[in-house]
Amino acid sequence: MRHLLSAKDLSREEAVLILDTSATMAATQQREIKKLPPLRGKTVVNLFFEDSTRTRISFEAAAKRLSADVINFSAKGSSVSKGESLKDTAQTLQAMGSDAVVIRHSASGAPHRLATSGWIDAPVINAGDGTHQHPTQALLDAFTLRRHLRPGTTGEGLDGATVVIVGDVLHSRVARSNVDLLHTLGAEVTLVAPPTLVPVGVESWPCALSYDLDATIADVGPDAIMMLRVQRERMSSTGGGFFPSPMEYSRRYGLDGRRLAALGPDALVMHPGPMNRGLEISAQAADSAQAVILEQVSNGVAVRMAVLYLLLAGSDGTSPTTTPEPELKDVHA
Amino acid sequence: MTSGTPARSGERVVLDEADIARATTRVAHEIIERNLGSADVVLLGVPTRGAHLARRLGQRVLDADHRDDALEAIVGTLDITLHRDDLRRQPTRAIEPTTIPAAGIDDKVVVLVDDVLFSGRTVRAALDAVSDVGRPRAIQLAVLVDRGHRELPIRADYVGKNLPTSTSEHVAVRLAETDGVDEVAIDRGARAEDGR
Numbered sequence: 322m323r324h325l326l327s328a329k330d331l332s333r334e335e336a337v338l339i340l341d342t343s344a345t346m347a348a349t350q351q352r353e354i355k356k357l358p359p360l361r362g363k364t365v366v367n368l369f370f371e372d373s374t375r376t377r378i379s380f381e382a383a384a385k386r387l388s389a390d391v392i393n394f395s396a397k398g399s400s401v402s403k404g405e406s407l408k409d410t411a412q413t414l415q416a417m418g419s420d421a422v423v424i425r426h427s428a429s430g431a432p433h434r435l436a437t438s439g440w441i442d443a444p445v446i447n448a449g450d451g452t453h454q455h456p457t458q459a460l461l462d463a464f465t466l467r468r469h470l471r472p473g474t475t476g477e478g479l480d481g482a483t484v485v486i487v488g489d490v491l492h493s494r495v496a497r498s499n500v501d502l503l504h505t506l507g508a509e510v511t512l513v514a515p516p517t518l519v520p521v522g523v524e525s526w527p528c529a530l531s532y533d534l535d536a537t538i539a540d541v542g543p544d545a546i547m548m549l550r551v552q553r554e555r556m557s558s559t560g561g562g563f564f565p566s567p568m569e570y571s572r573r574y575g576l577d578g579r580r581l582a583a584l585g586p587d588a589l590v591m592h593p594g595p596m597n598r599g600l601e602i603s604a605q606a607a608d609s610a611q612a613v614i615l616e617q618v619s620n621g622v623a624v625r626m627a628v629l630y631l632l633l634a635g636s637d638g639t640s641p642t643t644t645p646e647p648e649l650k651d652v653h654a
Numbered sequence: 655m656t657s658g659t660p661a662r663s664g665e666r667v668v669l670d671e672a673d674i675a676r677a678t679t680r681v682a683h684e685i686i687e688r689n690l691g692s693a694d695v696v697l698l699g700v701p702t703r704g705a706h707l708a709r710r711l712g713q714r715v716l717d718a719d720h721r722d723d724a725l726e727a728i729v730g731t732l733d734i735t736l737h738r739d740d741l742r743r744q745p746t747r748a749i750e751p752t753t754i755p756a757a758g759i760d761d762k763v764v765v766l767v768d769d770v771l772f773s774g775r776t777v778r779a780a781l782d783a784v785s786d787v788g789r790p791r792a793i794q795l796a797v798l799v800d801r802g803h804r805e806l807p808i809r810a811d812y813v814g815k816n817l818p819t820s821t822s823e824h825v826a827v828r829l830a831e832t833d834g835v836d837e838v839a840i841d842r843g844a845r846a847e848d849g850r
Contacts, residue, residue, distance in 0.1 A: 345733065
């Protein structure tokens, strides 16, 4: 594992290792002194071509807790707005000596281009590209799920867990990443969306599909439900006219008090944020005891610490050893 | 008494199960003696084998000091991976969990427990890791085997066995919890390329 470009690239062993490492990272964040030394002297560049607050801050916090230096780059007010290309920006960063690049870009595939073009040597971490992938979001969702559904376990996936993902699947990199990763970890995923917001080729994804949220809740009885953010502008005809009105969307696909009751008190309510309260999720559901939305945010820092550590701390991009005993002994003996 | 399995070829067993048991019991008593009891003592083992030794020592300390506390009240584990000075010279390592007794380590006497004391670099990393968790009154070091060849100004307070070795030799500590047998063996240079 040299880069983290897509949740699909992760083997089950790699995914479980990231979750286990995240658990130890999360434990260190309960301490009085949260800073750890492993990335001392390394520089992480946050290259954000698309607006983002929580993901950028989460990556920044993760890198700083591991003692890396962080350079934030946002397209606004930079030379990108003067027309600089991705290639020139990347080569400038390379010349400045960055050890890792965290990239968010509105174009699907931009992180892949950056990682495989030879413009830079550093590991590339995808922080969301277009409507393609957002692997660290899927990892933090999986970590949150495992914490609640398999408390205290290490070395395990999410075998047999049922997860329903509801909303704008067509435009959602969160949905794509989660389908890939949760399938890799053994969970069963059902996507629920209006027919207009389902992408072409979804039949080949490793998940089930439904257009009816109430029927799915009744049939699946999911362990967790994940609400996707709906962009209000998708409603207008200029935005694509994907659904007629917010009211109708909310009535058919929103998580309201009635559906919350149908889910039962043990089902986890998840949302990648930022939420549209009253549209895809009601305030009652978002503030309920079974909502783990804020926990997702704090777990995001631990998961990103794990990813940065695993990609950056070693001498090269090789996968970490899951059984470190032989090497550990070499130090003594 | 000899250990359950014969030593591998090229190896010489220097401590068997009974030797390890005796050394552990002696060190447990030394810890109590030195600290005038065990009330403030916390044993932190360095994974993997140090953690097992810490549990064994902890049980003997509780027995010898006639306490019926839970083992978890005085024994924990301390991951040092994040504090190593050779992190970037090797492939990325998996991190082991750190568990600290509920009462914490502030103003306690922390006894670090490891299997082999060699260069001292592991102990240096452990000292850093301890200061991240709290501020103990004192830190002491207990090891099963001290094989010499220190690269840092570090010494052990409690030693199960001093074992003069050459740097080309390999010292293998095997414990029942991980290896199915209790023994310490020296490999004469056969794995010299592993030694540092």
